[in-house]
Amino acid sequence: MALSTRSRTVLTLYSARDCVHCHRIRLILAAKGVAYELVLVDPAKPPEDLIDLNPYHSVPTLIDRDLVLYETGVVAEYLDERYPHPPLMPIDPLSRARLRLAVARLEKDWLPLVEQCAGNSKNAEAARKRLRDDILAALPLFKASKFFLNPEMSLADCALAPLIWRLSSLGVSLPKEAHAIQDYGERIFRNPGFARSLTPDEKLLRD
Known part of the structure; x- marks a missing residue:
C-alpha cells in the first residue's frame, strides 16, 4: 500500500481536513501509488472552484483531466478501475x-x-x-x-x-x-x- 511514483498522472482531490469519507479516497490513492494534488477545504465554506465543479459542493471531489467525480462510492470504484494495480476488489x-x-x-x-x-x-x-x-x-x-x-x-x-x-x-x-x-x-x-x-x-x- 506504500505510495510510489509509478503513476505520473496528477489528479486533483478536494478533501476536508478530517473526514472519514475523504480519508477513504486518500487511502485508495495511497494503496494504488497514485500521485495527486491534495486541496484541503472547509466543507462549510467551499471555495468557488469547488462550487463550480460540483453541484453539491461536497467532498471528496476528484478531478481527472476533464472528468469531475463526486459521491464517495463512485470515486472509489472509478479509482480501482482507472488504476487496476494492485486491484482492491476480488476477481470473482x-x-x-x-x-x-x-x-x-x-x-x-x-x-x-x-x-x-x-x-x-x-x-x-x-x-x-x-x-x-x-x-x-x-x-x-x-x-x-x-x-x-x-x-x-x-x-x-x-x-x-x-x-x-x-x-x-x-x-x-x-x-x-x-x-x-x-x-x-x-x-x-x-x-x-x-x-x-x-x-x-x-x-x-x-x-
Whole structure:
C-alpha cells in the first residue's frame, strides 16, 4: 500500500481536513501509488472552484483531466478501475458482490454515526453506544480473514480503516475481547501508505 511514483498522472482531490469519507479516497490513492494534488477545504465554506465543479459542493471531489467525480462510492470504484494495480476488489463476482454489500452496510449503518458521535448530548452518547454495539456484533468477521471479508486489502478496508482509526477520538472504546478488531486496524495502520493518507489533523486523532 506504500505510495510510489509509478503513476505520473496528477489528479486533483478536494478533501476536508478530517473526514472519514475523504480519508477513504486518500487511502485508495495511497494503496494504488497514485500521485495527486491534495486541496484541503472547509466543507462549510467551499471555495468557488469547488462550487463550480460540483453541484453539491461536497467532498471528496476528484478531478481527472476533464472528468469531475463526486459521491464517495463512485470515486472509489472509478479509482480501482482507472488504476487496476494492485486491484482492491476480488476477481470473482460472488466475492465482489459480498464486499460491495459490506461497503453498502458501512455507508448506511456505521459511517453516518461518526458525525452523530460528536459532542456530549444524549444523541451523541446513543450514537457511540450503537456504533460500539454494531462493531462488536461484527467481531466474527474481523476474525475470519486477515482483512475484512477478504484475504487481501480491498475497497471495504479503505472504507472501514478510517472509521477504526477514529474510534478513540469519537469516544468509542472496545473491550479487551475485541482485540481482533484492534489487531485488524494495526495491520493497516502500520503500513507507510496509511500514514501518507492522513492529513495533519487526522494524525492527531490517535495518541
